[in-house]
Amino acid sequence: MNDVQLFFTHFALELFGTAILIVIGNGAVANMVLKNTKGTGGGYMAIAAGWGCGVLLGAMISTALHGVAHLNPAITLSFIIQKTWFNLHGWFLVPALLLGQILGALIGQIFVDIIYWKHLYQTINTEPNNLVLSMHATTPQNRTLFLNIFAEFIGTFVLVASVLAINRFSNSNLAIINPFFMGLVIFGIGLGLGGTTGYAINPVRDLIPRLVYFCLPIKNKPAADWKYSLVPTLTPLVSASVCSAIFLVI
Numbered sequence: 001m002n003d004v005q006l007f008f009t010h011f012a013l014e015l016f017g018t019a020i021l022i023v024i025g026n027g028a029v030a031n032m033v034l035k036n037t038k039g040t041g042g043g044y045m046a047i048a049a050g051w052g053c054g055v056l057l058g059a060m061i062s063t064a065l066h067g068v069a070h071l072n073p074a075i076t077l078s079f080i081i082q083k084t085w086f087n088l089h090g091w092f093l094v095p096a097l098l099l100g101q102i103l104g105a106l107i108g109q110i111f112v113d114i115i116y117w118k119h120l121y122q123t124i125n126t127e128p129n130n131l132v133l134s135m136h137a138t139t140p141q142n143r144t145l146f147l148n149i150f151a152e153f154i155g156t157f158v159l160v161a162s163v164l165a166i167n168r169f170s171n172s173n174l175a176i177i178n179p180f181f182m183g184l185v186i187f188g189i190g191l192g193l194g195g196t197t198g199y200a201i202n203p204v205r206d207l208i209p210r211l212v213y214f215c216l217p218i219k220n221k222p223a224a225d226w227k228y229s230l231v232p233t234l235t236p237l238v239s240a241s242v243c244s245a246i247f248l249v250i
Contacts, residue, residue, distance in 0.1 A: 014069075026109060109212040198232075
């Protein structure tokens with residue numbers, strides 16, 4: 001496979017995996033919070049399980065087709081700092097992965113909005129709150145900047161540390177079930193750390209669906225809260241950098 005084919009293969013697989021992540025993850029949120037769905041009021045446990053399954057399925061399909069299944073710029077950044085993977089496969093693949101993640105999140109969220117359009121419209125016109133925004137992007141329960149940043153930092157740190165640890169088994173017989181481990185990690189982060197900010201732990205998971213929300217052609221919707229978006233967009237990148245630097249020396 002030449003470099004051009006390799007570029008587009010990794011781009012496509014990262015797009016596909018990220019789209020599945022968003023469809024299942026934000027789809028689970030939509031199913032729980034929107035009016036008149038089969039899952040209305042299903043609770044936070046179902047949302048955490050939905051995100052865990054989203055990561056598991058997106059990673060499983062991407063890796064089965066020989067992709068890397070980062071699905072998250074913070075994970076890609078961690079491997080950039082670690083250098084090993086890109087030294088072996090080529091630094092030109094970095095933009096392929098990032099573009100795939102961005103477009104995958106965009107396509108995935110558009111699919112969620114189409115699937116739940118009637119329920120979305122019913123909710124946004126009857127509930128004077130941010131339920132529709134919450135099926136796109138994260139919002140804090142209590143808006144305290146330091147605590148919001150700290151929660152996202154720790155959540156991302158646990159994620160990146162888990163990915164780097166699991167990657168050390170990549171040449172063993174355990175590699176085939178790595179996506180299951182990652183789904184379990186996301187489920188655990190959601191249960192233990194997600195109750196305050198909604199655990200974005202992934203810049204494109206928050207930023208791109210928030211942009212889709214901003215562009216929705218619906219009147220009277222609450223603001224997209226761009227000011228808060230800096231927390232789930234920038235904090236995971238800082239946390240991934242710190243965690244990866246630590247892993248370089250241990």
